[in-house]
Amino acid sequence: xxxxxxxxxxxxxxxxxxxxxxxxxxxxxxxxxxxxxxxxxxxxxxxxxxxxxxxxxxxxxxxxxxxxxxxxxxxxxxxxxxxxxxxxxxxxxxxxxxxxxxxxxxxxxxxxxxxxxxxxxxxxxxxxxxxxxxxxxxxxxxxxxxxxxxxxxxxxxxxxxxxxxxxxxxxxxxxxxxxxxxxxxxxxxxxxxxxxxxxxxxxxxxxxxxxxxxxxxxxxxxxxxxxxxxxxxxxxxxxxxxxxxxxxxxxxxxxxxxxxxxxxxxxxxxxxxxxxxxxxxxxxxxxxxxxxxxxxxxxxxxxxxxxxxxxxxxxxxxxxxxxxxxxxxxxxxxxxxxxxxxxxxxxxxxxxxxxxxxxxxxxxxxxxxxxxxxxxxxxxxxxxxxxxxxxxxxxxxxxxxxxxxxxxxxxxxxxxxxxxxxxxxxxxxxxxxxxxxxxxxxxxxxxxxxxxxxxxxxxxxxxxxxxxxxxxxxxxxxxxxxxxxxxxxxxxxxxxxxxxxxxxxxxxxxxxxxxxxxxxxxxxxxxxxxxxxxxxxxxxxxxxxxxxxxxxxxxxxxxxxxxxxxx
Amino acid sequence: xxxxxxxxxxxxxxxxxxxxxxxxxxxxxxxxxxxxxxxxxxxxxxxxxxxxxxxxxxxxxxxxxxxxxxxxxxxxxxxxxxxxxxxxxxxxxxxxxxxxxxxxxxxxxxxxxxxxxxxxxxxxxxxxxxxxxxxxxxxxxxxxxxxxxxxxxxxxxxxxxxxxxxxxxxxxxxxxxxxxxxxxxxxxxxxxxxxxxxxxxxxxxxxxxxxxxxxxxxxxxxxxxxxxxxxxxxxxxxxxxxxxxxxxxxxxxxxxxxxxxxxxxxxxxxxxxxxxxxxxxxxxxxxxxxxxxxxxxxxxxxxxxxxxxxxxxxxxxxxxxxxxxxxxxxxxxxxxxxxxxxxx
Numbered sequence: 001x002x003x004x005x006x007x008x009x010x011x012x013x014x015x016x017x018x019x020x021x022x023x024x025x026x027x028x029x030x031x032x033x034x035x036x037x038x039x040x041x042x043x044x045x046x047x048x049x050x051x052x053x054x055x056x057x058x059x060x061x062x063x064x065x066x067x068x069x070x071x072x073x074x075x076x077x078x079x080x081x082x083x084x085x086x087x088x089x090x091x092x093x094x095x096x097x098x099x100x101x102x103x104x105x106x107x108x109x110x111x112x113x114x115x116x117x118x119x120x121x122x123x124x125x126x127x128x129x130x131x132x133x134x135x136x137x138x139x140x141x142x143x144x145x146x147x148x149x150x151x152x153x154x155x156x157x158x159x160x161x162x163x164x165x166x167x168x169x170x171x172x173x174x175x176x177x178x179x180x181x182x183x184x185x186x187x188x189x190x191x192x193x194x195x196x197x198x199x200x201x202x203x204x205x206x207x208x209x210x211x212x213x214x215x216x217x218x219x220x221x222x223x224x225x226x227x228x229x230x231x232x233x234x235x236x237x238x239x240x241x242x243x244x245x246x247x248x249x250x251x252x253x254x255x256x257x258x259x260x261x262x263x264x265x266x267x268x269x270x271x272x273x274x275x276x277x278x279x280x281x282x283x284x285x286x287x288x289x290x291x292x293x294x295x296x297x298x299x300x301x302x303x304x305x306x307x308x309x310x311x312x313x314x315x316x317x318x319x320x321x322x323x324x325x326x327x328x329x330x331x332x333x334x335x336x337x338x339x340x341x342x343x344x345x346x347x348x349x350x351x352x353x354x355x356x357x358x359x360x361x362x363x364x365x366x367x368x369x370x371x372x373x374x375x376x377x378x379x380x381x382x383x384x385x386x387x388x389x390x391x392x393x394x395x396x397x398x399x400x401x402x403x404x405x406x407x408x409x410x411x412x413x414x415x416x417x418x419x420x421x422x423x424x425x426x427x428x429x430x431x432x433x434x435x436x437x438x439x440x441x442x443x444x445x446x447x448x449x450x451x452x453x454x455x456x457x458x459x460x461x462x463x464x465x466x467x468x469x470x471x472x473x474x475x476x477x478x479x480x481x482x483x484x485x486x487x488x489x490x491x492x493x494x495x496x497x498x499x500x501x502x503x504x505x506x507x508x509x510x511x512x513x514x515x516x517x518x519x520x521x522x523x524x525x526x527x528x529x530x531x532x533x534x535x536x537x538x539x540x541x542x543x544x545x546x547x548x549x550x551x552x553x554x555x556x557x558x559x560x561x562x563x564x565x566x567x
Numbered sequence: 568x569x570x571x572x573x574x575x576x577x578x579x580x581x582x583x584x585x586x587x588x589x590x591x592x593x594x595x596x597x598x599x600x601x602x603x604x605x606x607x608x609x610x611x612x613x614x615x616x617x618x619x620x621x622x623x624x625x626x627x628x629x630x631x632x633x634x635x636x637x638x639x640x641x642x643x644x645x646x647x648x649x650x651x652x653x654x655x656x657x658x659x660x661x662x663x664x665x666x667x668x669x670x671x672x673x674x675x676x677x678x679x680x681x682x683x684x685x686x687x688x689x690x691x692x693x694x695x696x697x698x699x700x701x702x703x704x705x706x707x708x709x710x711x712x713x714x715x716x717x718x719x720x721x722x723x724x725x726x727x728x729x730x731x732x733x734x735x736x737x738x739x740x741x742x743x744x745x746x747x748x749x750x751x752x753x754x755x756x757x758x759x760x761x762x763x764x765x766x767x768x769x770x771x772x773x774x775x776x777x778x779x780x781x782x783x784x785x786x787x788x789x790x791x792x793x794x795x796x797x798x799x800x801x802x803x804x805x806x807x808x809x810x811x812x813x814x815x816x817x818x819x820x821x822x823x824x825x826x827x828x829x830x831x832x833x834x835x836x837x838x839x840x841x842x843x844x845x846x847x848x849x850x851x852x853x854x855x856x857x858x859x860x861x862x863x864x865x866x867x868x869x870x871x872x873x874x875x876x877x878x879x880x881x882x883x884x885x886x887x888x889x890x891x892x893x894x895x896x897x898x899x900x901x902x903x904x905x906x907x908x909x910x911x
Contacts, residue, residue, distance in 0.1 A: 041640050042638075055715075143695075143702070330609050482624070490628050491620070
């Protein structure tokens with residue numbers, strides 16, 4: 001089989017932009033996009049807020065330079081300054097390009113793209129389409145890819161890279177519709193599979209499929225992961241599902257209450273109250289729960305987000321989506337009752353270590369978007385920068401892979417290797433004797449992560465987390481697959497996803513244990529301050545002989561010196 | 568099958584999910600499996616299916632991804648109605664259930680079945696491609712990224728609602744035309760076509776429209792409104808369909824298609840008499856030759872059974888025709904005004 005020039009794994013914003021750009025760079029290339037869902041289902045669609053770009057449509061004095069500074073400060077100085085330069089400088093061009101190909105942006109009175117204020121940004125520079133920005137960007141990119149005739153392999157689940165020595169031969173994936181394991185020999189592979197925050201399961205706002213498949217594949221192939229310990233928590237997730245109740249609810253005047261009916265934020269942020277910064281509010285909710293002032297339920301402990309005093313009219317007119325979500329997912333109408341909430345894992349800053357051109361350490365392997373870590377978000381991502389990240393670095397990945405594909409000659413992927421993968425993934429179908437259930441292990445993983453590798457971290461908790469994950473990995477070898485059929489085996493896919501999450505959970509916990517400081521989203525009770533002397537550096541996690549091995553990488557500095565991060 | 572350890576706390580109901588099952592590898596035809604589980608208030612159909620898959624039968628197959636009503640993966644029929652399993656409350660469905668305590672879950676209709684609740688979405692994607700469901704920008708590729716198109720909020724609002732579509736295919740499943748003709752363009756694709764055609768950045772209006780007025784296209788819709796009623800995002804899909812038709816007749820002058828002639832004949836009759844002159848409708852729609860070739864045998868049969876519609880001279884004007892004509896003129900005027908304001 002003739003190798004593909006580029007195989008793109010993932011059909012969200014980063015993957016689709018990469019495909020488009022690669023075709024533009026060299027139309028003669030043979031490009032494939034693999035996605036485990038139809039691309040228009042990808043999690044990019046869930047991003048509501050918007051994408052930052054210093055277009056200066058709204059605030060005439062906004063500049064790329066200010067965007068750069070806000071991003072670096074927001075990252076708690078862990079972002080690489082040259083990478084942030086690329087992100088913010090490319091932003092206006094890429095937003096206009098998206099506009100030029102049909103993205104339906106909301107508009108200002110002078111008919112330019114609308115922009116609004118967002119957390120941590122000095123100017124209103126977040127470009128949006130109502131509250132469905134990610135959805136409309138994803139639709140536009142998918143439409144354009146259909147127009148260009150991009151070759152899609154929809155509902156293919158990526159299994160592993162085929163590696164000879166230090167070189168990749170391409171990708172091995174399972175066709176969900178047939179159940180067959182197929183080889184995709186490729187000169188280059190771009191991973192764009194999104195984040196891994198779903199490992200916190202029902203304590204995560206992510207889609208069920210955000211299981212870090214791309215990172216796990218790269219990790220198993222010996223490619224280092226960077227800054228995996230940095231996971232952003234959002235203060236108000238719904239109790240049962242972890243789904244997000246946006247900041248708007250508090251912006252409109254909603255109260256956070258504990259079981260004594262107390263507005264507890266008075267204790268943590270007496271001035272800003274419910275509108276304090278995201279990480280502070282998350283920590284406050286968590287403290288209330290830990291100190292026993294939360295409500296109890298079979299689905300776990302929680303607090304109240306009370307909107308009842310705002311009145312039916314305001315809730316219906318300004319917060320219709322939040323009302324709909326509360327009713328759909330908690331069975332609670334916020335006009336009549338408070339919404340049960342607790343902090344929820346929302347975004348993974350860490351990912352596959354790449355350079356500014358999205359290259360990994362392995363020849364011909366690239367990563368972009370939430371899947372990769374350039375790093376532009378450092379220890380904490382600003383709202384409106386994640387959509388921007390997938391667009392800018394998705395495009396760079398497409399262009400770089402297209403330009404470099406000619407340099408690589410992949411080896412062959414043998415029939416034996418494909419057969420080996422087939423046997424391995426299906427081994428759980430004929431488990432005898434004692435076996436483990438997928439749902440239980442996944443639940444336990446989410447629990448231990450939320451408890452021990454969650455918002456508040458501490459040496460003994462992290463040790464417990466690491467031990468739990470190791471035990472779960474062992475038990476996962478006995479995972480039973482109850483569906484023994486070939487056609488569309490979602491049970492098998494769930495088990496494979498869980499194994500991917502377990503591989504990555506190990507790196508998150510190890511990184512969190514090693515990093516003896518508090519920076520951005522990473523809060524150590526036993527090391528409560530930022531320690532620039534010892535920890536102003538990236539963490540690298542590499543799998544060596546099946547075990548996680550930690551290393552480090554310096555942060556690239558530039559115009560901005562280290563400063564205390566205050567707002 | 569029942570869960571062995573049912574713990575009944577207050578506010579829980581035993582619910583039987585009657586799930587459509589079909590595995591093409593072993594089953595010659597579909598069947599239903601019953602799963603009875605306790606469900607409390609606030610639980611969705613998708614969460615119930617997840618529970619069944621994790622605790623009772625791991626082989627029950629369905630798609631689910633965002634689980635928050637955004638991605639459109641979990642479209643299925645719940646008690647006969649196509650909707651998203653993730654935003655459908657079990658207790659709400661129970662309240663309307665014909666068989667107490669039972670919820671029937673089936674795959675979407677009008678798309679090929681793959682397994683259990685999973686259908687093949689490829690035909691829908693193929694139609695999106697066939698009808699060019701994308702903006703073909705008037706801006707040359709080399710110029711892109713340099714400057715914005717200036718677009719009014721009014722234009723944005725024209726396609727804003729249509730861009731809510733998440734391609735869940737509930738409308739596809741409910742469409743009465745698709746049940747008879749799998750080649751029919753389908754509501755979602757009409758909606759997207761409309762969205763592209765009212766976008767001033769797009770250069771494909773004419774080509775797309777030329778395709779839409781062909782067989783299996785926009786004129787095949789019979790206004791049953793089921794697409795609109797089942798839309799999980801409450802998008803007025805019929806407005807889009809009417810929009811394409813008006814576009815075809817008014818601004819594009821495509822009066823040579825049978826669909827537009829049919830609509831025009833309706834308009835003339837309604838304006839003149841307040842009711843249809845059915846006897847000559849086929850001739851006015853498809854011409855004398857087509858009518859003789861295709862409908863003559865049926866006409867003969869109708870005459871034999873004395874079921875023929877009255878000949879045109881015998882069709883009397885409806886009661887209150889004068890007031891009606893006034894209203895008709897007013898409406899026509901409104902539509903014209905609408906068109907004008909859209910173009911500006």
